[in-house]
Amino acid sequence: MGMEGMDVESGQLTAxxxxxxxxxxADLSASLTxxxxxxxxxxxxxxxxxxxxxxxxxxTVHAAVTEIARIAHELNDRxxxxxAVSNE
Amino acid sequence: xxREIGADPDALKAFAQRLHQAASEVDxxxxxxxxxxxxxxxxxxxxxxxxxxxxTSARRTLVPLAAYLRSAAAHMAFEAxxxxxxxxxxxxxxxxxxxxxxxxxxxxxxxxxxWDKSVDLSGGEVVVGGTSAEFRIEQLSNGxxxxxxxxxxxxxxxxxxxxADGSGTAVITATSTYGASSLKNAQQxxxxxxxxxxxxxxxxxxxxxxxxTRLPEPESISVVSGVEGSIAAGTPGILLTSSKGAYxxxxxxxxxxxxxxxxxxMTPGHATVETVSFGIAAGIGAAExxxxxxxxxxxxxxxxxxxxxxxxxxxxxxxxxxxxxxxDATGSTGLDFAGMHFxxxxxxxxxxxxxxxxxxxxxxxxxxxxxxxxxxxxxxxxAEAALKQLLAHGVQVNYQVYEGxxxxxxxxAGPVEFKGVGSTMHQIRSGQVTV
Numbered sequence: 299m300g301m302e303g304m305d306v307e308s309g310q311l312t313a314x315x316x317x318x319x320x321x322x323x324a325d326l327s328a329s330l331t332x333x334x335x336x337x338x339x340x341x342x343x344x345x346x347x348x349x350x351x352x353x354x355x356x357x358t359v360h361a362a363v364t365e366i367a368r369i370a371h372e373l374n375d376r377x378x379x380x381x382a383v384s385n386e
Numbered sequence: 387x388x389r390e391i392g393a394d395p396d397a398l399k400a401f402a403q404r405l406h407q408a409a410s411e412v413d414x415x416x417x418x419x420x421x422x423x424x425x426x427x428x429x430x431x432x433x434x435x436x437x438x439x440x441x442t443s444a445r446r447t448l449v450p451l452a453a454y455l456r457s458a459a460a461h462m463a464f465e466a467x468x469x470x471x472x473x474x475x476x477x478x479x480x481x482x483x484x485x486x487x488x489x490x491x492x493x494x495x496x497x498x499x500x501w502d503k504s505v506d507l508s509g510g511e512v513v514v515g516g517t518s519a520e521f522r523i524e525q526l527s528n529g530x531x532x533x534x535x536x537x538x539x540x541x542x543x544x545x546x547x548x549x550a551d552g553s554g555t556a557v558i559t560a561t562s563t564y565g566a567s568s569l570k571n572a573q574q575x576x577x578x579x580x581x582x583x584x585x586x587x588x589x590x591x592x593x594x595x596x597x598x599t600r601l602p603e604p605e606s607i608s609v610v611s612g613v614e615g616s617i618a619a620g621t622p623g624i625l626l627t628s629s630k631g632a633y634x635x636x637x638x639x640x641x642x643x644x645x646x647x648x649x650x651x652m653t654p655g656h657a658t659v660e661t662v663s664f665g666i667a668a669g670i671g672a673a674e675x676x677x678x679x680x681x682x683x684x685x686x687x688x689x690x691x692x693x694x695x696x697x698x699x700x701x702x703x704x705x706x707x708x709x710x711x712x713x714d715a716t717g718s719t720g721l722d723f724a725g726m727h728f729x730x731x732x733x734x735x736x737x738x739x740x741x742x743x744x745x746x747x748x749x750x751x752x753x754x755x756x757x758x759x760x761x762x763x764x765x766x767x768x769a770e771a772a773l774k775q776l777l778a779h780g781v782q783v784n785y786q787v788y789e790g791x792x793x794x795x796x797x798x799a800g801p802v803e804f805k806g807v808g809s810t811m812h813q814i815r816s817g818q819v820t821v
Contacts, residue, residue, distance in 0.1 A: 304433070308426035315422050319415055330408055330455075337401050339393035343465065351458060358454050362412075362447035366419070369440050373423075376432050 306384070309377045317370040320363040327359040398466035405459035412452040416444045453497060453534070456563065457526065460605070499525040503576065521579055523572045531572040532605075533564040535579050562604040575602065 331352055337344075423437050503521045522534040564579075566572035 304430075305427035309428060312422050312426050316419055319419055323412070323415065326408055326411060330405070333404060334401060337393070338397045339465075341392065344393070347461070347465075354454060354458075358447070358451045362451050365443040365447045369419075369436065369443060372436055372439070376436065 304377065304380045306377055306380055309373060309380070313370045313373040313377065316366060316373065320366040320370070323359055323363050323366065327355050331355060393465065393469050395466040395469040398462050398469065402459040402462035402466065405455045405462065409452040409455035409459065412448050412455065416448045420444070450497075453524070457497065497524045498527050503580065519580075521576045523566075523569070523576055525569070531566040531569055533566055533572050533575045533579065535562045535564070535604075564602055565605050 334348055334351060419440060420437075423440055501523045520536045522536070524532050524534060526532060564575050566575055
């Protein structure tokens, strides 16, 4: 049975791990957009799709990255509070 | 000046596959972060809150992102099909085809409205407490509908080996998508899926008669599996003898958390399987040895691990996973007194860690081999039959036994029960949610 509280070092590792996932997601979005531009496809259908995809993927990924950063930030906040309690 | 219009259908299909892969990566990211948040030592209301918050956040952001990528993939596959049919109609080869679709209406298909239903299942000891099935009917911007079935299952295992305690939870999230021409068809498919799920868990229910309800072949199946585990090792109470013959006790603790997430995408009828992503996170806790309160040795480390994986679909060798990495540890040995340290301090140490896991069904019971083959081939009906046959004989996973008969499914002799169904409708544009 564990005591109430946090293993601070593991928490810091976890926060970094989560924050890194936001970067991975942003890279994935950039990579997909770049790869789409390289697909051999010419015509109005292609132009509409690429424009729409570029806007949509940027918006949905931005929302996800923001949430991931927020969770990492909140975890860091709690780590700081935990450290403060531990140092009292 | 005009430009030639057209597309390489193979390139469109390849990008569609890439989008499916990206969707699975996003699924894997959700499981990975969830696993990481659950795996490290943190107990209390704050811990519960942030873990629950992540589930909510992921549902609000990563799940729609994965759904969007899959809808874009479906659109690309549609474009490839159009291109091929146009090419064949013109008597030209696909690669030299000229597109005549030219409607300009090539916006990615998006979800404009969806209805959620969830089926919670529980049972066994603590084994399938997290199991659930979710069904979503999505109304697409092209006027069509699709039904998305997501099955999430957690299964825990535990082990004791010498002074080490280990526990692990396997997480499997399988998402199948079925196309439907109308809302009515979508509702019928969803209903059939619900019946199948409930009947599979509780074969004795009145719905069992409809167990073999005919379902269309899914358009896509995505499986994300993960392992959340923790290992704790301690050596309490070991008696050590110093050079002067004094006795002391040693208490060393180390903990590691590991999560591995992988995604497999199966396309029915093509039996293509890809390894999508593997991630690993490890934290090594501090270890400390104290002798008589004065002579101390301490160490702290942080693991940096990388994962390589290959999955081959030769019918027997399903997956290989290799993990390697380094553990950088610092430590000190000597006498700590009044804030001062006396004694040698060893240089930073480096420990190589290697791990390899192979999943091979060549020597598995014929029922399991058949189930894997059916899953690989996307033969849903046959897979169900194989699973049913498997459960009838009882399946032992580590020390947990899954067994079933005509009246119930049991895990370690504990019945699995059907808890209930929840339903919500989401209007994406207005944000309105009706429960």
